[in-house]
Amino acid sequence: MARTPARALALSLAAATTLAAAACAGDTSGGSGAPAADGQIQLVDAPASSLGLTGDGRAGNAAGSTPASAGPTAAPAAAKWVQLSANKTAIGETVTEVRGFTLYSFTKDTADPPSTNCTGDCAVRWPPVLIQAGGRVFVDGLEGAEVGAVRRPDGGVQVTLGGRPAYRFAGDTVPGDFNGQGVDGAWFAVKPDGSANNKLIGTEVVKPAEPxxxxxxxxxxxxxxxxxxxxxxxxxxxxxxxxxxxxxxxxxxxxxxxxxxxxxxxxxxxxxxxxxxxxxxxxxxxxxxxxxxxxxxxxxxxxxxxxxxxxxxxxxxxxxxxxx
Structure with missing residues (x-):
């Protein structure tokens, strides 16, 4: 399969607003301004595999792979690189990380300016997509213009889509699952254009996957x-x-x-x-x-x-x- 040549672009991290989340439903207890992040991410218009990268970008071993014991419920670690891929599902198009786990946005977060409203226990159930400052974000089948990053209240750097912070769901056990869709009426899979996919599960006819x-x-x-x-x-x-x-x-x-x-x-x-x-x-x-x-x-x-x-x-x- 022909691949688009890699194109890298450095993007400044957006300023974050600190809002402590009391629960996964997103109840807030107040907030204060946080300084703008001082690092950058590099946007690469190609899959990570086109540059010979294996694993999922997380630190911890020579290949940058995730040990088999680490599933989507493992404590999030900042990755050296992240891949965002467009995926077709029963609710239409979604975005997945390189292992195929669906990414979500939270309606209590804000996109302008980007800020997260999911911390503490919420971030355990909804692990943020974290990347090391200066790390590369590979885009595969979606527009890189929608991709950015924000500094979290704890200092971590979280990838954003359409300005909104991106998360995984701990209840997704198989790549392609979207068990987090519609949870608490506040969590929805992200579309490739960065908007929330708020369709009901099973609203589209989906054919079996191609061999x-x-x-x-x-x-x-x-x-x-x-x-x-x-x-x-x-x-x-x-x-x-x-x-x-x-x-x-x-x-x-x-x-x-x-x-x-x-x-x-x-x-x-x-x-x-x-x-x-x-x-x-x-x-x-x-x-x-x-x-x-x-x-x-x-x-x-x-x-x-x-x-x-x-x-x-x-x-x-x-x-x-x-x-x-």
Whole structure:
């Protein structure tokens, strides 16, 4: 796939207004002015992978990856870099971070000037998207003009979209989830233009995700150990609900909108690299495509996950584990 050449632009951080949040619903207890942030972010008009970056930009290991034990509920850490990607869902377009987790805005925050109204316990349930001052924000499928940053009351630097601070939701366990949509009537997924997506869940007809067409399944590595990856280096997964004898996929309806079946790019068999070929075979799906199997388990890629070198451990709660 052709990628847009990287284009970097330094952006000054906006001033923040300190408003202490008493609860996740956003009750405030007062506020005072905070000084303007003295750092910058760098806007890059390209995916992080185009520059060879792996992981999710967080510090803590050589590759900048997140350990498998760290899901979206882990305490937020300022990332060296952040990627914002446009994503298609049952409520229309949303924005996700590089691992595919939906980003939200809070109606109690302000966009002009940008300020956060979610701190303390609120920020545990709604982890802010934090970046190190001077870090790079990669934009993939949305307008970089909507991206900025604001200094939080605790000194952290939070990414903004359309002027509003961006957050994840601790209740999203699988990339592409939007369980935080409409919570407390105050939290909504962010659209690529920075506005709040206030549609009701299920208001749009969504087709199953397109297959993940790959020429090769190969052995890859993450901080959590070896995994199986596709041509893009993305981690592939198994579904505990599938059958292995005989091999059969049971991922349909909502599941099929989030998980792409891995199929041979050219309609035949995939090449195998670093894996015992006897472990790899295929099954024929209802649509006629051949889905790759590993030890009898059908393989999938998460449709929203744009990362390499990461394993989303929180997906195990819904039966999804990395293929190894």
């Amino acid at each position: 993940d067409r790959t020429a090769t399944v190969a052995a890859g590595r993450t901080p959590d150990g070896p995994v199986v990856v596709d041509d893009d280096g993305a981690t592939l997964y198994r579904n505990a609900g599938d059958s292995t004898d005989p091999p059969a996929s049971r991922c349909d309806e909502v599941c099929a909108t989030l998980w792409q079946p891995v199929v041979a790019k050219n309609g035949g068999r995939v090449k195998v690299s670093g894996i015992d070929e006897e472990r790899v075979w295929w099954l024929r799906r209802k649509d006629g495509t051949k889905q790759v199997t590993l030890d009898g388990s059908p393989l999938y890629r998460n449709a929203a996950d744009k990362s390499t070198g990461t394993v989303v451990a929180s997906a195990a709660a819904q039966g999804w584990t990395a293929a190894r």
